[in-house]
Amino acid sequence: QFKVLLIGIEQLDKAIKQLYKKQQDKAIFDSLPGAGPQLAPRLLVAFGHNRERYTDASQMQKYAGIAPVIESSGKKTWTHWRYSCPTFLRQTFVEWAGFSIRYSFWAKAYYEQQKSKGKPHNSIIRSLAFKWIRIIFRCWKTK
Numbered sequence: 001q002f003k004v005l006l007i008g009i010e011q012l013d014k015a016i017k018q019l020y021k022k023q024q025d026k027a028i029f030d031s032l033p034g035a036g037p038q039l040a041p042r043l044l045v046a047f048g049h050n051r052e053r054y055t056d057a058s059q060m061q062k063y064a065g066i067a068p069v070i071e072s073s074g075k076k077t078w079t080h081w082r083y084s085c086p087t088f089l090r091q092t093f094v095e096w097a098g099f100s101i102r103y104s105f106w107a108k109a110y111y112e113q114q115k116s117k118g119k120p121h122n123s124i125i126r127s128l129a130f131k132w133i134r135i136i137f138r139c140w141k142t143k
Contacts, residue, residue, distance in 0.1 A: 016041055025049075028139050033107065034099030042092045047140050057137035065090035066129050081126070097129035107132075 020026060020041040029040040046064065054060050061067035065085030071078055082090075100107040107128060114124040 020044065025140065025143075028136075028143075032096070032100070032136065033103035034101075035096055036099070039092065039096045039099065043096060043136065046089055046092060047136070051141055054137070057134040060137055061130055061133050063089075064093055064133065066093055066126060066133060068126075093129040093133065094125055097125050097132055100128070100132065 017037070023044060025044055025047070026040075029035060029044045032040060032043065035043060047060070054063075058067060062082070063085065065082040065087070067082065068079045069082055071080070097107070101111050102108075110128055110131070111124055114127065115121075119127075
């Protein structure tokens with residue numbers, strides 16, 4: 001059963017590569033630092049073809065679960081991440097943001113700056129993904 005599963009996965013990987021090569025926005029997502037052959041197609045699918053779906057980057061950030069939720073009651077305010085979102089999509093952005101640190105001078109500098117402020121690794125990666133979505137959104141929207 002495992003061998004059959006591996007063959008099926010290999011066939012799906014080939015089909016994804018072939019379909020990805022035909023996409024008009026392929027160049028945008030191929031240019032993202034650290035995206036590579038696995039994450040670039042996932043990022044392209046996250047944005048899709050319909051440029052009217054999102055009017056601004058914050059809609060994508062909220063949908064993907066990257067934008068934090070700020071709640072308040074009385075004099076207290078607290079922040080947490082979104083629970084109701086496509087977790088695989090959130091994982092895609094977080095994974096890619098982590099990889100981008102190795103390939104982007106800007107991402108590395110941002111990471112180091114936040115680290116020097118005492119921020120934890122996971123918080124930095126999520127905030128980096130938040131910033132990257134704004135950048136990708138602009139590239140995607142304006143082609």
